[in-house]
Amino acid sequence: MGVxxxxxxxxxxxxxxxxxxxxxxxxxxxxxxSYYMKDEVLADIDLYKDEDRKRGNFGSNDFLxxxxxxxxxxxxxxxxxxxxxxxxxxxxxxxxxxSNMTGFLTKYVQxxxxxxxxxxxxxxxxxxxxLIFRAYEDRNLAFNxxxxxxxxxYNFNNMVSVKVLAGLPRVYDVRTKNVxxxxxxxxxxxxxxxxxxxxxxxxxxxxxxxxxxxxxxxxRGIDSKILNLVSGRANFEYSGFTFRGEYAAKxxxxxxxxxxxxxxxxxxxxxxxxxxxxxxxxANFRRMRGMTTRAALLDGAAFASGGNLLNYxxxxxxxxxxxxxxxxPYMGAVTGDEIGGQIDVYYSLRNPKxxxxxxxxxxxxxxxxxLDHKFGGGRIDGNVDDFAKREGRNxxxxxxxxxxxxxxxxxxxxxxxxxxxxxxxxxxxxxxHYADAHIFVxxxxxxxxxxxxxxxxxxxxAADNYQGDxxxxxxxYNFAPKFSFYVSDMWNCEKMNDPENAMYDNLYFHNSxxxxxxELLHYYQVGASFTHNSFRAQLSYGRNREGIVCxxxxxxxxxxxxxxxxxxxxxx
Amino acid sequence: xxxxxxxxxxxxMGFSASAQTLPDxxxxxxxxxxxxxxxxxxxxxxxxSFWSTTCKPCIMELNAINNNLPDWLEEVDMKVxxxxxxxxxxxxxxxxxxxxxxxxxxxxxxxKNQDFKRAMNVSLTPHxxxxxGQGNIVYSHSGYTPGSEEELFEKIKELK
Numbered sequence: 001m002g003v004x005x006x007x008x009x010x011x012x013x014x015x016x017x018x019x020x021x022x023x024x025x026x027x028x029x030x031x032x033x034s035y036y037m038k039d040e041v042l043a044d045i046d047l048y049k050d051e052d053r054k055r056g057n058f059g060s061n062d063f064l065x066x067x068x069x070x071x072x073x074x075x076x077x078x079x080x081x082x083x084x085x086x087x088x089x090x091x092x093x094x095x096x097x098x099s100n101m102t103g104f105l106t107k108y109v110q111x112x113x114x115x116x117x118x119x120x121x122x123x124x125x126x127x128x129x130x131l132i133f134r135a136y137e138d139r140n141l142a143f144n145x146x147x148x149x150x151x152x153x154y155n156f157n158n159m160v161s162v163k164v165l166a167g168l169p170r171v172y173d174v175r176t177k178n179v180x181x182x183x184x185x186x187x188x189x190x191x192x193x194x195x196x197x198x199x200x201x202x203x204x205x206x207x208x209x210x211x212x213x214x215x216x217x218x219x220r221g222i223d224s225k226i227l228n229l230v231s232g233r234a235n236f237e238y239s240g241f242t243f244r245g246e247y248a249a250k251x252x253x254x255x256x257x258x259x260x261x262x263x264x265x266x267x268x269x270x271x272x273x274x275x276x277x278x279x280x281x282x283a284n285f286r287r288m289r290g291m292t293t294r295a296a297l298l299d300g301a302a303f304a305s306g307g308n309l310l311n312y313x314x315x316x317x318x319x320x321x322x323x324x325x326x327x328x329p330y331m332g333a334v335t336g337d338e339i340g341g342q343i344d345v346y347y348s349l350r351n352p353k354x355x356x357x358x359x360x361x362x363x364x365x366x367x368x369x370x371l372d373h374k375f376g377g378g379r380i381d382g383n384v385d386d387f388a389k390r391e392g393r394n395x396x397x398x399x400x401x402x403x404x405x406x407x408x409x410x411x412x413x414x415x416x417x418x419x420x421x422x423x424x425x426x427x428x429x430x431x432x433h434y435a436d437a438h439i440f441v442x443x444x445x446x447x448x449x450x451x452x453x454x455x456x457x458x459x460x461x462a463a464d465n466y467q468g469d470x471x472x473x474x475x476x477y478n479f480a481p482k483f484s485f486y487v488s489d490m491w492n493c494e495k496m497n498d499p500e501n502a503m504y505d506n507l508y509f510h511n512s513x514x515x516x517x518x519e520l521l522h523y524y525q526v527g528a529s530f531t532h533n534s535f536r537a538q539l540s541y542g543r544n545r546e547g548i549v550c551x552x553x554x555x556x557x558x559x560x561x562x563x564x565x566x567x568x569x570x571x572x
Numbered sequence: 573x574x575x576x577x578x579x580x581x582x583x584x585m586g587f588s589a590s591a592q593t594l595p596d597x598x599x600x601x602x603x604x605x606x607x608x609x610x611x612x613x614x615x616x617x618x619x620x621s622f623w624s625t626t627c628k629p630c631i632m633e634l635n636a637i638n639n640n641l642p643d644w645l646e647e648v649d650m651k652v653x654x655x656x657x658x659x660x661x662x663x664x665x666x667x668x669x670x671x672x673x674x675x676x677x678x679x680x681x682x683x684k685n686q687d688f689k690r691a692m693n694v695s696l697t698p699h700x701x702x703x704x705g706q707g708n709i710v711y712s713h714s715g716y717t718p719g720s721e722e723e724l725f726e727k728i729k730e731l732k
Contacts, residue, residue: 024592024593026592026693027693028693028695030695030696063695065693067691067693069595072596074595112596112597114608124685124686124687124690125685126659126660126684126685128660129660129661130659130660134660136659136685136686139695158605161606188605198603199603199604199605235604237603237604242604242664242667244604244664271664273664273667273668275667275668275671275672278671278672278673278674278676279671279672280667280668280669280671280672281668282664282665282667282668284664312659312660312661314661316661318665319626319662321626321627321628344665344668344669345672346668346669346671346672346673347672348672348673348674350674352674352676353642355638355639355640355641355642356639358674360672360673360674362669362672406635406639445632445718447718447719449719450719450722451719451722452719453717453718453719455718478717478718478719479717480717480718480719480720480722480723481713481717481719481720481722481723482717483717484715484717529715531713531714531715531717531720533711533712533713534699534712534713534714535714536696536714536715569695569696569714571693571694571695571712571714572693
C-alpha cells in the first residue's frame with residue numbers, strides 16, 4: 001500500500017516539474033442539495049401542499065466533470081445526476097412520468113491545433129449572438145442543450161474562419177431524434193486590409209433542423225420537416241467606438257407555443273458602445289418576431305419548457321443582484337415577440353494614483369414592448385380556430401442607478417435605486433395592468449482589519465398597484481479567506497388578504513385564505529460558507545419565497561419552501 | 573474494496589498536488605478579436621479571475637485587487653487577467669464595465685462561449701487562479717471574502 005501511495009505521489013511530484021504538453025487530469029464536482037421541512041405557516045396560506053412534494057423531502061442536483069488533456073488532444077465526461085431533482089427545476093415536470101432519479105452522461109474527444117480543430121461528442125457552441133443557434137449549459141436552470149455530434153473549424157491567417165457542425169440536441173436528460181446542422185463563416189476585414197488600428201469583420205451563419213418527431217403530434221401550419229435559419233453580422237471597433245449588428249431570419253413556418261399560429265420569424269440586434277478613459281456607454285436594441293426555436297416538438301407541457309430550445313433569445317434587461325430589485329423580474333413577452341432596448345452608462349471618478357478613494361457611477365435604462373400578435377384561440381375562449389388579436393404595448397420599463405463610494409481603506413458604501421414598471425397582465429388581457437415599484441438599497445462594507453470584515457444591506461420596495469411594500473436586510477461577517485456567515489430577512493408589510501391585490505397574477509398571493517396573523521410572513525435565511533483553495537461549501541437554512549430565479553436572462557419559477565441547503569464545489 | 577478506495581483517494585490527492593497548465597482555447601480580447609489563451613503567458617506571473625456582470629462578489633474582488641495593485645507591483649512583477657464569462661446577452665455590458673470601473677491595468681478577456689471557463693473547471697464565480705510565468709496553474713480559490721486578496725498576493729510572492 002505504501003508503495004502504491006508513494007508511486008502516485010512521486011509520479012505527481014515529478015509531473016509538477018514537467019512543462020506543458022504532458023497529460024493531465026482535472027476533476028470538478030458541483031453539488032446542490034436541499035432538505036425540505038414542513039412549514040405550517042406556508043402550508044396554511046397554501047404556498048405549498050404536501051402533494052406538491054411528490055419526490056419526497058430531499059433533492060440534489062449534482063455534476064461531476066472529468067477531463068484529460070495531452071497536448072492538443074483532450075477528452076472528457078460529465079455526469080449530471082438528479083437524485084432526485086430539486087423542486088423548481090423544469091426537469092422534473094418533464095420527467096414526471098419517469099423515475100424520480102435521473103442522470104445523463106456527456107462526453108467528448110477533441111483535437112485543437114493552432115489553426116484547426118475537431119471535436120466529436122457533446123458540443124457547446126454558438127453563432128453570433130445566439131439568435132439562430134446556441135448550445136450551452138446553465139446549471140442554475142438545469143439547462144443543457146448540447147449537440148451530440150461533430151464539429152470542425154479552420155482558421156486561415158486570422159482572415160477567414162469557418163466552422164461546421166451537426167448533431168442531435170439534448171432536452172433535459174433526453175437526446176432528441178431531430179438532426180441539427182449548421183455552418184459559420186467569419187471574414188476579418190481589418191486583417192485582410194492589414195489595418196491594425198481597429199477591428200472590422202463580417203460574419204454569416206446557417207442552421208438547419210430536421211424534424212424526426214413531427215408525426216407524433218399534430219402541428220398546425222408547419223409545412224416542411226426542414227427548418228432553415230440564417231444570420232448575417234457586421235462588427236466594427238475603432239478608437240473607443242464599437243458597433244455590432246446582426247440580422248437573423250427563420251425562413252420556414254415554425255411554432256413557438258402549442259396554440260400559436262405557425263409563422264416565419266426575424267430579428268434585428270444592434271449593439272453600440274463608446275468609451276473614453278473611465279467613461280463608457282453601451283446600448284443594445286433588439287426587435288424579434290417568431291425567432292424562439294425549439295429543439296423538439298414535444299407532446300404536452302414539455303414543449304414550452306425552458307429546456308427545449310435551440311437558440312438563445314433571453315431578455316436583455318439588467319439582471320439585478322439585490323433581492324428586492326429582482327423580486328418581479330422581466331421574463332420577456334410570452335409570445336417571444338418584442339421590441340426594445342437598454343442602455344448602460346458607467347463612470348469612475350478617481351485619481352489613478354490614490355486607489356482607496358473613488359466614486360463609481362452606473363445608470364441603466366431598459367424598455368420593452370410587445371409586438372402586435374395573435375393569440376391561440378385555446379387560451380381565449382376555447383376555440384382553437386379563433387385567434388384573438390392583441391396590439392403591441394409597453395410591458396417593461398426599468399430605470400436604475402448605483403453609486404459606489406470607496407471612502408478609505410475601511411469603508412465602502414453603495415446606494416442603489418430602481419424604478420420598475422411592469423405589465424402584470426402581459427399575457428391575455430386586452431389592456432395592461434401596470435405595477436410600479438421604487439426600490440432603495442443601502443449597502444455598506446466595513447473592513448475591521450486585513451482578515452475581518454462586515455457587510456450590511458438594507459432594502460425597501462415601495463409598490464403601487466401590486467402586492468404592497470417589502471423590506472429586506474442582511475448582515476454578513478467574514479473571516480478572510482476561509483469563513484463567511486450571514487443572516488437575512490425579507491418581509492411584505494402589506495395586509496396580505498387585500499382582495500384588490502388578489503385579482504392579479506400575483507406571485508405572492510395564491511388566494512385570500514391568509515390569516516391576519518400571517519401579515520408579516522418572514523423569509524429569513526441563515527448561512528455559512530467555508531472555502532479552502534478551490535473547495536467551497538455553503539450551508540444555509542431558511543424560508544424561501546415563491547418567485548422567479550433568473551440566470552443569464554432566462555428564468556425559472558421557484559416554489560416556496562423552508563429547509564436546509566448545502567452547496568459544494570470542488571475542482572482539481 | 574477498501575484498498576481500491578484508498579488508491580482512488582491517493583490518486584485524487586495526487587492530482588491536486590500536480591501542476592496543471594493553462595488550456596489552449598480561444599477567447600475574445602477587448603477589441604472583440606479571438607486570441608489563444610496561451611498568448612497571455614509571457615513570463616510574468618498572473619492572477620486570472622473569472623467574473624461576470626451579475627456576480628457581485630467577483631466585482632468586489634476585482635476592485636479590491638485594483639486598490640492594492642500599485643503596492644503589490646512595488647514588491648513583485650505580476651499582472652491581472654479579468655475573464656468575463658458573460659454570454660452574448662451581457663458581454664457588451666461587461667466591456668463597458670471594465671472601462672468604467674477604472675480597471676485600467678487589467679488584461680480583460682471575454683469568454684462568450686465559456687470554453688475557457690469549462691476548460692478551467694470553473695463552476696462558481698468568482699474563481700481565481702494563480703499562474704506562473706510559464707503557464708502552470710499553481711493555486712486556485714473560489715468565492716470571495718473581503719481580505720482574501722491578501723492570500724493571492726502571498727501566493728504570487730512565493731513564486732519569486
